[in-house]
Amino acid sequence: MQLTWLWRGLRTGVLTTRYPRRPERMPDGWRGTAVLQRDQCVVEGAPPSCVTVCLPRALSVEETGGDRRLRLDHAACIACGLCVAACPRGALSISNEFELAASSRARLISEHRPKGDRAA
Amino acid sequence: MSRTGFQLPLLPGRSPSEPPDTQDRTRALEAKGASEQVGARVRRLFGGSFHLRHVDAGSCNACESELKALANPYYDLHRLGIFIEPSPRHADGLIVTGPITLPMREPLLRTYEAMPEPRLVIAVGTCACTGGIFAGSELVAGPLERLLPVDVYIPGCPPSPLTLLHGLLLALGRVEEARR
Secondary structure, X not given: OHHHHHHHHHHHXXXXXXXXXXXOOOOOOXXXXXEEOOOXXXXXXXXXXXXXXXOOOOEEEEEEOOEXXXXXEOOOOOOOOHHHHXXXXXXXXXXXXXXXXXXXXXXXXXXXXXXXXXXO | OOOOOOOOOOOOOOOOOOOOOHHHHHHXXXXXXXXXXXXXXXXXXXXXXXXXXXXXXXXXXXXXXXXXXXXXXXXXXXXXXXXXXXXXXXXXXXXXXOOOEHHHHHHHHHHHHHOOOOOEEEEEHHHHHHOHHHOOOOOEOOOHHHOXXXXXXXXXXXXXXHHHHHHHHHHOOOOXXXXX
């Protein structure tokens, strides 16, 4: 009887993830967090359509004296994907990156300042 | 004996309506390096394991569901020497989920007070990190960073078990932080 289970165990092998030692990969389509392709984004519209649809206000526009920045707070992002559908230029996407933890709040915020804006 | 029976004494100099004060800030300075201290002990050969206390501060239980999944044979949290404890007295770290509702504010702070030092605080989920969709509500005292010094932020709604694992190992300094 016990040998049956031993044979079963040997045949199946170890299913436990080896995560910190061996890298793990999430399947495509798994939703981790929203990421911004900086070269695509121009922060157009007041407010931009992505900021309008963002429910937890992870996306916001900050304006200080003509300087216009798009702020993406990964700590607030719930990876719903509404901003991906709303962006007319396809600058936003949902990545399947899972190693998202950070030791400080600032590391979870990415800011984008479009190039054309600085000249204007 | 009063109707409520046994009552823990309230924390000194703090009432439920009081905003985060200088006491919190000095505590934040004291707790600086708790992550390094605990991490150094755990990484040492035969140094010991990492024990956590979980407080549900108004979570929707999605984060709990993922935390529970860490104990299953696939993720197997215990192989890494990480355990979830039933008492804050035995814990090195505090896992907090949820946007810290007002009734859970005091129990959370008492749990933190009951933990021996060095102690670290891990914010799990969007709600604990920023308040999520509850941010700015008058019924929540959070986000967590307004009450306690947070060492590791684990974002996600809910964070997947592997994200949680990454965060817990990051608290111990065993994995690298992602670049963004």
